[in-house]
Amino acid sequence: MGDRAKIDNPLPSIIIWAIALFVTAAFCWILGDLLWHGVGKLSWAFLTTAPQNAGRDGGIGPILVSTCLILGVCMAVSLPLGISTAMLLAEFTNDESWFGRLVRRSLDVLAGVPSIVFGLFGNAFFAVKLGLGFSILSGGLTLACMVLPILIRSTEAGLRAVPADYRLGAAALGLSRTTTLWKLLLPAATPGLIVGLVLGIGRAIAETAALIFTSGYVDRMPESLLDSGRSLSVHIFDLSMNVAGGDSSAYASALVLSVLLLLVNGIATWTAQFWLARRITP
Amino acid sequence: MTLLKAKILSPSQSDAILLWILRGLALSTGIIVVLIVVFLLLEAWPLLQRVGWWRFVSDRSWHPAEGLYNLMPMLWGSLLVTLGSVLLAAPLGIGSAIFCQYYAPPLVARVYRRLIELLAGIPSVVYGFWGLVVLVPLINQVHPPGTSLLAGIAILTLMILPTIALTAEASFAEVPAEYIQGAAALGISRWGTISKVVLTAAKSGLLTGLILGTGRAIGETMAVLMVCGNVVQTPASLFDPFRTLTANIALEMAYATGNHRAALFVSGLLLMVAIAILVAAAEGIEKVKSFSS
Numbered sequence: 294m295g296d297r298a299k300i301d302n303p304l305p306s307i308i309i310w311a312i313a314l315f316v317t318a319a320f321c322w323i324l325g326d327l328l329w330h331g332v333g334k335l336s337w338a339f340l341t342t343a344p345q346n347a348g349r350d351g352g353i354g355p356i357l358v359s360t361c362l363i364l365g366v367c368m369a370v371s372l373p374l375g376i377s378t379a380m381l382l383a384e385f386t387n388d389e390s391w392f393g394r395l396v397r398r399s400l401d402v403l404a405g406v407p408s409i410v411f412g413l414f415g416n417a418f419f420a421v422k423l424g425l426g427f428s429i430l431s432g433g434l435t436l437a438c439m440v441l442p443i444l445i446r447s448t449e450a451g452l453r454a455v456p457a458d459y460r461l462g463a464a465a466l467g468l469s470r471t472t473t474l475w476k477l478l479l480p481a482a483t484p485g486l487i488v489g490l491v492l493g494i495g496r497a498i499a500e501t502a503a504l505i506f507t508s509g510y511v512d513r514m515p516e517s518l519l520d521s522g523r524s525l526s527v528h529i530f531d532l533s534m535n536v537a538g539g540d541s542s543a544y545a546s547a548l549v550l551s552v553l554l555l556l557v558n559g560i561a562t563w564t565a566q567f568w569l570a571r572r573i574t575p
Numbered sequence: 576m577t578l579l580k581a582k583i584l585s586p587s588q589s590d591a592i593l594l595w596i597l598r599g600l601a602l603s604t605g606i607i608v609v610l611i612v613v614f615l616l617l618e619a620w621p622l623l624q625r626v627g628w629w630r631f632v633s634d635r636s637w638h639p640a641e642g643l644y645n646l647m648p649m650l651w652g653s654l655l656v657t658l659g660s661v662l663l664a665a666p667l668g669i670g671s672a673i674f675c676q677y678y679a680p681p682l683v684a685r686v687y688r689r690l691i692e693l694l695a696g697i698p699s700v701v702y703g704f705w706g707l708v709v710l711v712p713l714i715n716q717v718h719p720p721g722t723s724l725l726a727g728i729a730i731l732t733l734m735i736l737p738t739i740a741l742t743a744e745a746s747f748a749e750v751p752a753e754y755i756q757g758a759a760a761l762g763i764s765r766w767g768t769i770s771k772v773v774l775t776a777a778k779s780g781l782l783t784g785l786i787l788g789t790g791r792a793i794g795e796t797m798a799v800l801m802v803c804g805n806v807v808q809t810p811a812s813l814f815d816p817f818r819t820l821t822a823n824i825a826l827e828m829a830y831a832t833g834n835h836r837a838a839l840f841v842s843g844l845l846l847m848v849a850i851a852i853l854v855a856a857a858e859g860i861e862k863v864k865s866f867s868s
Contacts, residue, residue, distance in 0.1 A: 305766040309678050312670035313687060319733055320694050323705050377600035385594055396601055399608040401858075405850040406611065407794025409821045413843045414611045416828065417618050438607050445604070470590045499698030502796035502821070506828050526700045530797060533704045540708060547701045558696040 324551075331548030334541050340549070344512050347536045348528065353546055355514040359429060359522025360498065362515060363508055366433025367440060367497050368490070374437070375444030375493075376486065380474060382445070383452035404442035408502040411439050415507040427521040432508025436500060440493035447492065451485015452478060484568035491561040495554055501526040525550050615844050622837035631841060637807050639827075639835035646842055651809045652817040656724060656799060657792040660731035665785055667732065668739030675740075676747045677769055688744070695737035703801035706730040711802055718814040722804030725813040730798045735788035742787060746780020747773060779864040783857050790853045794846060796821040820846060 338352060345351035378396065386393040415435030425431045455478050463473040479486075501524070509521035510531060523531070529546045532539035626644065634645035671691060675684045706726055715721030750773050758768040774781070796819075804816020805826060818826075820842045831839055 302764070302766060305769075306678065309670055309674045312667055313674040313679070316667060316671055316694075316736065317687070317690060320690055322709075323697065323702075323733075324693075326705060326709055327701070374600055374604055377597045378604045381594075381597040381601040385597065396605050399605045401854050402851060403608050403611075405790050405794075405854050407796065407821060407846050407850065409794070409796040409824050410611070410615070410843045410846055413618075413824060413828070413840060414614050417614045417840070418610060422614075438611070441604055441607070471593045474593070495696065499700075501698070501700045502825055505825060526698060526797075529700050529704055530801070533707055534801060543704060544708075547704050551697055551701055554696045554698055555693060558692065562692060 327544065327548045327551060330541065331544040334545035335548060339545060343514065344528075344542070347539070348512065348532050348542050349536060349539050350542075353525065353528060353542075353549070356512060356523050356525055356528045356546075359508070359515050360524045362429045362518065362522060363433045363436065363504070363524055364494060364497055366430055366518065367436040368494065370434060371437040371440050371444055371493065372490070375441050375489070376448055378441075379445045379448035379452060380479075383449045384470075384474065384478065400442045400445060403438070404446075406439075408439065408500055411435055412503040412506050414438070415503060420507055425519065427507065427509030427511075428519045429508055429515055429522045430518045432504045432522070432524070433518075435503050435507045436497045439500065439503060440496050443493045443496060444489045447489025448482065448486050451482035451488075454485065455481045484564055487564050488561050488568070491557055491564065495557040495561070498524075498550070498557065499526060499554055500524075501530055505530075525553075612847065615840050615847065618840040619837050619844055622834050623841060625834075631838075637823075639831070639838045642834070644838050644841075646820070646838075646845070648807050648809045649818050649820045649823050649842070650845070652724075652803070653793055653819040653821070655810060655817075656727040656731060656803070656819060657789060659724070659728035660735060660792050661785060661789050663728065663732040664736045664739050664788055668736045668784070668788070669743045669781060671736070671740040672743035672747055673769055673773075675744055677765065677773075691737045691740050694733070695741065699734060699795060700797045700801075702730050702734055703798035706798065706802035714814070720804060720816060722802055722816045723814045724803070724810040724817055726802040727799050727817075727819075728813075730802050731792045731795060734795065734798060735791050738791055739784045739788045742784030743777070743781050746777040746784070749780065750776045779860050782860050786853050786857045786860070790850055793849055793853075794821060796825050800825050 340352060340357065341354045342352035343355050344353060382393060382396060386396075388394075412435065415431055415438075419425050419431040419434050420427060425434075459477055459481065460473060463477055468476075504524050504527050508524060508527075510523055510527065511521035512523045512528065513520075515522040525546060529543050529550065532543035532546065622644075626642075631644050631646045634643045636643050637645050637648065671687070675688055675691075679687060706729070710726050710729055711721040711723075713721075714723055714726055754772050754776055755768060758772045763771070799819050800822040803818065803822060805818045805822055806816040807818050807823075808815065810817040824839050824842055827835065828839055
């Protein structure tokens with residue numbers, strides 16, 4: 294069959310190593326480029342002062358504040374919704390029931406919906422129908438819809454990983470299911486919840502398309518949640534597409550955003566690993 | 576498991592209250608999905624009723640202000656850039672996973688996996704920015720204008736590569752060790768084992784990863800908006816600028832009113848349909864997989 298020739302065939306090894314090198318090179322190129330052009334402009338003043346001259350000069354202070362406010366609204370709405378949905382799915386719903394299937398199917402679709410479609414929906418519903426206009430509130434609520442599937446999946450996985458013995462023991466002690474859930478299952482599932490929370494924050498910080506038509510472009514310091522506020526990602530987009538000569542500020546902002554996200558993802562990975570390690574050695 | 580819970584734990588009154596609260600909140604999660612679809616339909620419906628689906632395919636051009644609604648160039652743009660990036664990212668992503676699992680020394684594999692995870696964490700607007708300031712000028716030197724199908728494919732490839740690589744690695748890890756030991760006992764070479772045993776056994780997982788990547792590529796907005804040039808035309812070569820459905824929404828939503836706005840919601844509906852098809856395909860694969868195992 295000529296298989297003997299194949300045994301010593303070095304070609305696949307070469308190709309696989311070449312792929313790995315190529316991907317590594319691309320990654321180093323992107324991150325190196327951001328660092329090289331971005332670090333020079335980065336300073337405490339850049340992080341705290343207001344942008345001037347359409348963002349070419351000055352800093353990103355108000356933009357960081359807007360980003361945090363949008364994130365706060367998003368999490369304040371999505372956390373209670375997400376955790377209770379996850380509790381219902383993991384603890385109270387038969388996986389085969391129509392209700393469980395319906396919610397799960399909806400979540401699958403929700404997870405796949407392109408962010409620009411969330412933007413369309415947020416604009417039509419929150420900004421126009423509910424009359425919130427281009428505001429931090431509209432943006433945060435739109436993002437809340439977007440991060441729900443992530444939150445629910447991780448929390449649900451966390452709850453399902455709690456051993457059945459806990460539930461049986463609690464029942465044997467005559468605890469109500471409410472008490473079991475609050476005092477026993479939820480604390481045991483906290484790491485899953487944290488992973489979901491951190492991943493959700495990551496997705497929300499990175500989002501741009503869903504925010505352009507919901508939270509808007511205004512780069513002043515927001516005075517209330519009904520003010521329009523520009524998120525960091527929208528700032529990068531605007532500087533690079535609409536402002537000639539905004540590249541150096543865009544580089545610095547992109548560096549800030551990337552570092553934030555790498556930190557957030559690092560925390561998620563670390564929590565997940567810590568959790569796994571703890572589960573294996575109880 | 577659920578049966579056990581239901582039979583053993585007898586509900587008290589506080590449990591009943593909690594259950595109804597949870598049900599209410601979970602229902603609002605479900606309602607959000609319904610709301611999204613309803614609002615897309617509500618906004619798109621007047622136009623759909625007046626001009627019908629066919630006009631979106633058959634009109635001469637996309638000039639919504641003059642009542643011409645041909646979405647085909649944008650649809651082709653979306654499909655071509657998605658197809659190109661998936662075709663490129665599939666071998667690169669699966670190759671990366673093979674490298675991690677079977678070729679790299681343990682330490683290198685750990686570092687490489689972390690690198691892929693970092694790549695997955697970079698936001699799309701940063702990819703777009705990098706493409707705009709680095710890739711586009713490079714392509715411009717070869718063949719102006721630089722903003723092109725090629726730039727879009729390159730950026731999207733980098734963006735969906737981590738998705739494909741991470742799912743591929745997860746499905747490689749699920750291949751039973753006996754298969755690989757058996758192949759080793761038969762004296763099959765490393766590449767022979769990977770290509771004939773591992774890839775076959777992990778087929779459905781790989782396919783699911785590709786579908787996830789396709790979904791991400793077709794829905795991506797910012798990166799393609801920034802590097803593709805946004806000219807409404809069907810790209811005839813790799814160097815032609817073009818516009819995707821998603822970029823079209825992002826560009827024109829700011830000033831669109833009336834029928835124009837409705838036409839943008841129609842393209843949003845189109846994207847939703849595409850995603851629903853992909854989700855159904857992924858579910859079908861899961862079903863086939865659970866039957867066969």
